[in-house]
Amino acid sequence: MTIVRETLLPPAPPPRRTGGPVGWLRTNLFSGPGNTLTTLVILAGLALLLPPVFRFLVTDAVWSGGAGEACRPEVAGRPVGACWAFIGAKINYLVYGSYPAAERWRPNLFFGLVALSAVWMLWLDAPRRGLGAVFVFLVGPLLSYGLLAGTPVLALAPVATSLWGGILVTLVVSLVGIVAALPLGILLALGRRSDLPVLRYACIGFIEFWRGVPLITVLFMANVMLPLFLPGDLTVDRLVRPLVGIALFASAYMAEVVRGGLQAIPAGQGRAALALGLTRVQALRLVILPQALKVVVPGIVNTLIGLFKDTTLVSIVGIADFIRVLEAARADPRWSAPTIPATAYAFAALFYLAVCFSMARYAAFIERRLAAGERGRA
Amino acid sequence: MTDGPATPDLKTPAVEFRGVNKWFGTAHVLREVSLTVAKSERLVICGPSGSGKSTLIRCVNGLEPFASGTIRVAGHDLTPARLPAVRRAVGMVFQHFNLFAHLTVLENCTLAPIHGRGIGRRAAEARARDELERLAVADLADRMPGQLSGGQQQRVAIARALCLDPAVMLFDEPTSALDPEMVQEVLDALTDLAGCGMTLLCVTHEMGFARRVADRVVFMDAGQIVEVAPPEAFFDRPEHPRTREFLARLL
Numbered sequence: 001m002t003i004v005r006e007t008l009l010p011p012a013p014p015p016r017r018t019g020g021p022v023g024w025l026r027t028n029l030f031s032g033p034g035n036t037l038t039t040l041v042i043l044a045g046l047a048l049l050l051p052p053v054f055r056f057l058v059t060d061a062v063w064s065g066g067a068g069e070a071c072r073p074e075v076a077g078r079p080v081g082a083c084w085a086f087i088g089a090k091i092n093y094l095v096y097g098s099y100p101a102a103e104r105w106r107p108n109l110f111f112g113l114v115a116l117s118a119v120w121m122l123w124l125d126a127p128r129r130g131l132g133a134v135f136v137f138l139v140g141p142l143l144s145y146g147l148l149a150g151t152p153v154l155a156l157a158p159v160a161t162s163l164w165g166g167i168l169v170t171l172v173v174s175l176v177g178i179v180a181a182l183p184l185g186i187l188l189a190l191g192r193r194s195d196l197p198v199l200r201y202a203c204i205g206f207i208e209f210w211r212g213v214p215l216i217t218v219l220f221m222a223n224v225m226l227p228l229f230l231p232g233d234l235t236v237d238r239l240v241r242p243l244v245g246i247a248l249f250a251s252a253y254m255a256e257v258v259r260g261g262l263q264a265i266p267a268g269q270g271r272a273a274l275a276l277g278l279t280r281v282q283a284l285r286l287v288i289l290p291q292a293l294k295v296v297v298p299g300i301v302n303t304l305i306g307l308f309k310d311t312t313l314v315s316i317v318g319i320a321d322f323i324r325v326l327e328a329a330r331a332d333p334r335w336s337a338p339t340i341p342a343t344a345y346a347f348a349a350l351f352y353l354a355v356c357f358s359m360a361r362y363a364a365f366i367e368r369r370l371a372a373g374e375r376g377r378a
Numbered sequence: 379m380t381d382g383p384a385t386p387d388l389k390t391p392a393v394e395f396r397g398v399n400k401w402f403g404t405a406h407v408l409r410e411v412s413l414t415v416a417k418s419e420r421l422v423i424c425g426p427s428g429s430g431k432s433t434l435i436r437c438v439n440g441l442e443p444f445a446s447g448t449i450r451v452a453g454h455d456l457t458p459a460r461l462p463a464v465r466r467a468v469g470m471v472f473q474h475f476n477l478f479a480h481l482t483v484l485e486n487c488t489l490a491p492i493h494g495r496g497i498g499r500r501a502a503e504a505r506a507r508d509e510l511e512r513l514a515v516a517d518l519a520d521r522m523p524g525q526l527s528g529g530q531q532q533r534v535a536i537a538r539a540l541c542l543d544p545a546v547m548l549f550d551e552p553t554s555a556l557d558p559e560m561v562q563e564v565l566d567a568l569t570d571l572a573g574c575g576m577t578l579l580c581v582t583h584e585m586g587f588a589r590r591v592a593d594r595v596v597f598m599d600a601g602q603i604v605e606v607a608p609p610e611a612f613f614d615r616p617e618h619p620r621t622r623e624f625l626a627r628l629l
Contacts, residue, residue: 271441272476272535276490277465277542286493291480 056081056339057346064088071337082343083335090329097165097320106147106156107168113144114171122362124369137179148172161239165320167351173243173311173321178304180247185254186293190284192259203255210252215310218245223317242314250307257299261292294370301363305356323348390417391450392546392577393438398447400433400601407433408444409601417545420578422588422609425598426624431581432473434598435548438579439468452545469544473551475531477523477538483510484519487538495542502541509537513567529560533567540571547571549580585628589613597621 060081071083120132150158191203222245273283315324393415400408436442449456452467487506510516513533595612
């Protein structure tokens with residue numbers, strides 16, 4: 001029996017969804033007993049958790065006051081939450097550490113440079129991004145070092161790294177980690193896939209060593225053992241030592257992320273590039289790496305978020321990073337009040353949360369954009 | 379066919395295989411392959427899967443190394459030192475197109491001319507647009523490969539190879555990854571190309587195309603060349619039992 005359609009159907013509009021907020025609630029939150037129960041449990045949890053947090057951070061918080069008295073419940077005459085007055089009074093110390101007050105324009109300029117670099121690199125349609133990469137990975141670090149540490153070339157007085165502190169140091173440590181780990185990680189990942197056994201095993205050994213050692217061990221090694229191995233007259237700055245450790249540590253993780261991206265690129269891409277007469281280096285630089293790095297943007301950002309938070313460990317080897325100056329600040333006897341420690345840690349949490357969440361959102365944006373750019377990729 | 383077929387210039391070999399052997403591990407995938415392809419000759423290579431035909435043409439531009447024997451391409455012995463010269467003379471089109479997924483169609487066509495040959499961007503783009511025009515995909519120049527159909531991608535891949543003025547073109551099963559309705563557009567492009575005097579080595583299962591276009595058909599089985607014949611003789615009077623068996627299964 002044959003069937004032949006006599007008239008073709010015109011396209012019909014999709015059926016109307018049950019509209020309105022009630023309809024949305026019903027389909028998304030209360031569509032069945034299990035779903036309803038889950039919704040209720042989560043709502044109950046939020047109801048228990050959010051009001052005290054809000055009370056502590058906002059309604060009961062003390063926003064102004066010159067000393068710790070303002071944050072004592074018996075003085076304030078009411079329950080006291082976060083003592084934001086304390087953060088306000090200490091903010092310069094938290095940002096710059098003991099960096100001389102007269103020279104604070106230098107860290108400020110450095111923050112400006114960082115912002116410029118970030119925009120140049122993260123804004124995908126920014127003009128001259130190639131030049132931007134040179135700036136971020138070469139000019140920027142050198143300029144920043146000269147600016148912060150002082151150099152005769154720029155006619156700037158030297159500022160010992162022992163005076164650096166706070167968010168400035170946290171930023172320096174993280175950025176050095178990031179700026180060093182990306183190129184090093186790419187080289188290591190390429191080395192690990194090399195045809196030359198010596199190079200390959202050297203890279204595998206390097207990566208596995210740094211991945212197998214806890215960061216805190218690396219930092220202690222850098223601080224305590226490195227000076228023992230170096231000739232006596234050669235001293236390495238006490239901030240630089242953990243920096244090197246962190247950079248190498250992060251590069252090992254970065255290498256594994258990048259290797260994942262390299263493996264995700266079909267072999268045909270490289271073959272086509274070679275068949276077109278490009279050299280192996282050109283094939284890597286123009287065809288393989290741009291695609292591989294795009295694939296692993298989420299992984300790279302994930303590693304960078306981890307790295308950013310791991311930098312708090314440098315406080316253990318005596319570097320005055322953000323956490324350490326916060327600890328020092330809260331030990332100030334003039335600011336002894338019951339909620340000072342909680343305020344300090346809440347502030348730290350909010351700071352790290354804000355930075356890491358921004359990075360995560362940026363990664364999500366990149367992912368969406370790449371998905372749109374390479375739809376239906378074969 | 380557009381023009382009358384250009385006659386192969388039998389005195390000048392474009393590609394010569396002499397006693398080529400290759401192993402994948404212990405598998406002997408090319409066994410004493412010897413074959414001379416004349417300049418402007420259109421050669422179709424067919425055979426069951428795993429017979430070594432793709433491996434053979436990948437050897438021509440050094441994408442696969444071989445263990446023994448010699449290959450001469452456009453007057454150059456295929457050695458590591460001469461590899462760049464050989465790759466300049468040889469264009470290749472792949473089964474899976476292999477367009478660069480992060481570049482537009484136009485950038486795909488200009489990447490190698492600009493970075494490999496040092497041609498200026500303007501000239502490279504003008505040439506690329508000409509080749510895209512020739513393959514009827516000029517209107518897609520600013521699209522990303524992922525937005526194109528398989529047939530369009532393959533025509534772009536052909537244009538990309540032509541932008542480098544190859545003397546020899548290799549086609550590695552250019553229609554095998556295509557939906558049936560797109561096979562014809564690619565075969566038509568290949569047929570046009572076949573009228574232009576370029577040396578073509580094409581691995582394909584499209585026997586109708588082989589009959590219409592090829593000067594000679596090569597049948598490979600188990601890493602060896604089993605039969606080489608002009609298409610009429612090959613299809614109408616195959617000599618080797620293996621060839622007959624293969625054709626019987628195909629038709």
